[in-house]
Amino acid sequence: MLFLQFLANGVLVGGVYALLALGIVFIYRATQIFNFAVGDMVLFGAFICWSFLVWLHWPIWISVIMALVISMGLGLMIERFLMRPMIGQPLLAAVMATLGLSLFLRGVMSFIWSPSTLSYPTKLFPGKPINLGGIVFSDELLWAFGMAMVVFVFLAVFFYRSKVGLGMRTTAEDHEMAQATGINVKRIFAITWLTAGLVAALGGMLLGARVGLCVGSTPLIALKAFPAVIFGGLESIAGAIIGGLIVGILENLAGGLIDPKIAEITPYIILLIMLMIRPEGLFGLKRIERI
Amino acid sequence: MDRPCGVFDETYTQDVAVVRTGAHWGIVVAALILLFLLPQFFPGSLLANINAVFITIISVLGLQIIVGYTGQISLGQAAFMSVGAYTSFMLSVYWHLPFLIALPLSGVSAGLVGIVFGLPSLRIKGFYLAMATLAAQFIIPWLIVNLYPEVTGGTRTMVVPPPTIAGIKFTNQLSMFYVITPVLILSLYLVKNLIRTRVGRAFIAIRDNDLAAEVMGVGVFKYKLMAFFISSFYAGIAGSLWAHWMRCVAVDHFSLLDSIWFLGMIVVGGLGSVSGAVMGTIFIRVLDILVKEIGPWLGEIFPSIAGAATASLGPTIFGLVMMLFLVLEPRGLAHRWERVKAFYRLWPFPY
Numbered sequence: 306m307l308f309l310q311f312l313a314n315g316v317l318v319g320g321v322y323a324l325l326a327l328g329i330v331f332i333y334r335a336t337q338i339f340n341f342a343v344g345d346m347v348l349f350g351a352f353i354c355w356s357f358l359v360w361l362h363w364p365i366w367i368s369v370i371m372a373l374v375i376s377m378g379l380g381l382m383i384e385r386f387l388m389r390p391m392i393g394q395p396l397l398a399a400v401m402a403t404l405g406l407s408l409f410l411r412g413v414m415s416f417i418w419s420p421s422t423l424s425y426p427t428k429l430f431p432g433k434p435i436n437l438g439g440i441v442f443s444d445e446l447l448w449a450f451g452m453a454m455v456v457f458v459f460l461a462v463f464f465y466r467s468k469v470g471l472g473m474r475t476t477a478e479d480h481e482m483a484q485a486t487g488i489n490v491k492r493i494f495a496i497t498w499l500t501a502g503l504v505a506a507l508g509g510m511l512l513g514a515r516v517g518l519c520v521g522s523t524p525l526i527a528l529k530a531f532p533a534v535i536f537g538g539l540e541s542i543a544g545a546i547i548g549g550l551i552v553g554i555l556e557n558l559a560g561g562l563i564d565p566k567i568a569e570i571t572p573y574i575i576l577l578i579m580l581m582i583r584p585e586g587l588f589g590l591k592r593i594e595r596i
Numbered sequence: 597m598d599r600p601c602g603v604f605d606e607t608y609t610q611d612v613a614v615v616r617t618g619a620h621w622g623i624v625v626a627a628l629i630l631l632f633l634l635p636q637f638f639p640g641s642l643l644a645n646i647n648a649v650f651i652t653i654i655s656v657l658g659l660q661i662i663v664g665y666t667g668q669i670s671l672g673q674a675a676f677m678s679v680g681a682y683t684s685f686m687l688s689v690y691w692h693l694p695f696l697i698a699l700p701l702s703g704v705s706a707g708l709v710g711i712v713f714g715l716p717s718l719r720i721k722g723f724y725l726a727m728a729t730l731a732a733q734f735i736i737p738w739l740i741v742n743l744y745p746e747v748t749g750g751t752r753t754m755v756v757p758p759p760t761i762a763g764i765k766f767t768n769q770l771s772m773f774y775v776i777t778p779v780l781i782l783s784l785y786l787v788k789n790l791i792r793t794r795v796g797r798a799f800i801a802i803r804d805n806d807l808a809a810e811v812m813g814v815g816v817f818k819y820k821l822m823a824f825f826i827s828s829f830y831a832g833i834a835g836s837l838w839a840h841w842m843r844c845v846a847v848d849h850f851s852l853l854d855s856i857w858f859l860g861m862i863v864v865g866g867l868g869s870v871s872g873a874v875m876g877t878i879f880i881r882v883l884d885i886l887v888k889e890i891g892p893w894l895g896e897i898f899p900s901i902a903g904a905a906t907a908s909l910g911p912t913i914f915g916l917v918m919m920l921f922l923v924l925e926p927r928g929l930a931h932r933w934e935r936v937k938a939f940y941r942l943w944p945f946p947y
Contacts, residue, residue: 339723390923397669400723401863402922404856409915415908525852528730535727570738573731580716580728 306439311561312554313440319553320450321512325530326537326545327456328504333539334464335473335497336480337396338388341403343505344524345410350376350506351513351523352418359426373506380502384495392480392490407524415520422519449511456504457546464542469496529556532576538589547587551575614788631777635770643769649881650776651837652861654783656873658830659858664868665791666823667803668725672713672732673831673858678850680706680832681839682740682748685756688840690747695759695840699779702836703829709736710828717820721806733855737847753846756839772841779837783830788870790826799823803868853911860918866928875929880914887913 325343332340340346354372357363363371387406391399432444464470476483476493484490508527516526533552537544552572560568585591605611615624635643659673683702687693693701713732717725740748748754758767759775766775790796798819801809810816839845857880865876887909894909921928 339726387919387923394926396722397667397867398922398926400669400726401859402919404859405863405915405918405922407915408853408856408860408911409919412908412910412912412915416912420907531727531730535724539723566738566742570735573734576727576731577713577716577735580720580724581718584716584720584724 307561308558310440311557313442314446314561315554315557316550317443317446317450317553318557319533319550320446320453321508321515321549322530322533322553323546323549324449324453324456324504324508324511325527326533326549327453327460327542328501328508329530329534330537330539330542330545331460331464331504332497332501333534334477334542336388336399336494337477338391338399338403340501341400342383342407342410343501343530344527345407345414346376346379346502346505347509347512347527348414348518348520348523349379349410349509350502351509351518352414352423353506354510355418355423355425355513355518365427369510372510373503376502376506376509377499378502380498380500380505381495383502384498388494388498389491392494411520411524418518418520420520422517422522424517425514428514443515445511445514449508449515452507452511453546453549456507457542460500461542469493473497529572532572532579535576535584535586536579538586540590541586541588544586544588612792628781631781632774635773643773645881645885647769647772647776647841649878650773650780651834651841652858652881653874653877654780654837655831655834656858656861656865656877657783657787657870658827658834660862660868660870660873661787661790661799661830662823662827663859663862664866664872665796665799665803666820667806668717668721668820668823669723669859670729670827671726671852671855671859672729672736673827674850674852674854675733675736676706676710676828676831677835677838677854678736678740678845678847679709679828680835681845681850682835683832684836684839685754685845686747688757689754694761695775696761699833699836703832706832706835707825707829710824710831711821714821714824717824718817730852733852737850740847749845751847753844756843756845758843759840766840776837776841779833783833784870784874787830791870795819795822800868857914860914862928863918864921864928866930869928869930871933872928872930875933879929880917883913883917884910 325347328346329340329343332338350372353375354368357368357371358365383406387402388399391402428445432448434444435442435447464473472483472488472493473496475486475488476490480490483493512523512526516523529552530549533548534545535548536552537546537548552575555575556568556571559571579586603617610616615621634646638646655673655677658676659670662668662670680702683705684698687698687701688695709732713728716728720728741750758765759772760766761775764771766772791799798809798814801812801814802816802819802823806816835850838849842849861876861880862873863876864879865874866872891907891909925931
């Protein structure tokens with residue numbers, strides 16, 4: 306019974322990781338850039354929602370929508386001022402830029418919202434825990450799981466069925482080559498980061514509702530999406546979902562059955578093992594390189 | 597090629613010399629003398645800052661080898677530093693080993709841990725490797741806190757005795773300066789020469805194109821592990837000095853944030869340049885000190901943000917500087933300095 310409860314928790318926590326992992330994979334597949342600022346973008350969206358709720362006393366649904374819109378704006382700003390100058394530069398530089406962005410956002414956020422932990426005054430999403438034959442499903446996590454599934458279906462269709470998605474896949478192969486074939490790489494970048502902002506804000510509100518908003522610790526939780534991404538395979542959208550779920554499950558099982566303290570590093574141990582035995586992940590592409 | 601007008605090399609020794617001309621020798625000797633007289637000009641708390649900068653430079657030099665020369669992003673430098681710090685702490689507290697033995701041993705232990713986390717580089721590179729080092733940054737502190745808490749003190753801050761060399765105890769900032777500076781000079785000298793040897797050239801070949809390097813007969817895996825060892829060795833030395841300088845060790849001193857700061861220093865200074873590592877570290881640390889001075893002053897003007905200003909101004913400005921450098925001057929301060937030097941060498945001709 307206990308095992309099943311931890312399993313259920315794991316599946317649901319995995320939903321949050323899967324959502325964040327989707328954002329990372331999406332950016333990687335469209336631009337070949339690894340976004341280390343994902344944790345801070347996540348927190349930013351959550352803080353925006355909090356501000357509308359607490360400072361302006363707006364209704365929940367408007368606050369949520371405003372958070373999504375402003376986060377998308379943030380994504381556009383990142384693209385325009387940071388990522389666009391990086392087109393054609395070494396990918397290493399672009400990845401470093403996201404690290405710089407991560408620090409910058411962290412500083413700005415602790416400036417505006419103070420470095421202490423805040424929490425939402427009310428429940429963001431309606432519902433109460435469901436008890437299914439003795440196993441409790443927390444409603445916040447059910448929401449996260451559901452959202453992850455919806456975003457997954459949306460992104461997958463967008464990626465494989467739309468013209469913009471095709472453009473993204475081309476851009477990921479080679480920025481300059483894509484430009485030469487008439488793809489507007491700037492627009493692709495803009496759409497990518499806009500979507501990334503949207504997904505990050507969604508994940509942020511779900512995460513914030515569960516663990517609170519803290520500049521110091523919340524981005525670290527979001528970083529656990531990286532093991533999920535590696536596990537599922539960097540190139541695979543379905544892999545992000547499965548990787549997120551497996552990392553969530555293993556983390557909860559290890560924490561519940563072995564030692565609660567080991568839970569926090571389980572994802573990273575999984576990450577190391579995966580990197581050694583199957584670096585391309587479960588569903589990733591094995592790169593064949595030529596000189 | 598990089599000599600002033602009218603100076604030519606006549607022997608092979610001249611050609612490979614690091615210090616080339618008489619004027620150059622003069623500058624080097626004068627700089628060394630000035631360096632050792634530095635405490636005379638910066639007494640008190642400024643000297644503590646200088647010590648911190650020097651220790652950081654050693655760690656950043658190590659990171660420069662792995663990131664700037666071998667082209668592998670490492671997000672775990674601070675964790676490797678903590679390995680060195682804790683090794684030094686345990687050796688000097690439990691085994692009462694003298695400082696001069698504990699120092700290289702902590703470098704070696706950090707280097708070995710570095711090799712363990714470099715092992716995935718057999719099959720992966722680039723961002724995947726960044727992931728492996730990110731894992732190091734989380735796993736190492738966890739092991740320090742949870743594996744043998746009765747030995748490492750868990751999350752508590754443990755006291756480290758002052759270093760003792762030949763019966764002399766180095767207890768204050770001034771004396772520590774004279775411990776740290778020779779180590780720094782030695783590290784600089786070794787790195788500067790390492791990258792001119794076969795090993796260093798192999799590193800650079802791997803950075804530029806690992807497949808081409810492999811085809812040309814460079815054992816990529818061997819050299820990658822070597823780069824990891826040397827890089828972490830430097831981190832360990834820096835960590836050991838840090839522990840003896842702070843006179844305490846705690847896991848919080850070596851966080852992911854510190855690793856990102858180190859990377860930022862390299863970006864600002866310039867990737868693939870020894871002087872870049874030095875300049876970047878000094879630039880960022882001076883900026884940091886200025887921010888800490890400005891923070892309270894800003895707080896007086898805008899009392900509403902007084903508490904947050906000091907804590908958050910640092911990351912904000914540092915992140916901004918890192919992004920600006922990447923967008924506007926990706927080759928860093930070192931490149932600017934090279935341009936200044938080229939101007940001096942060629943003067944009065946434009947090129």
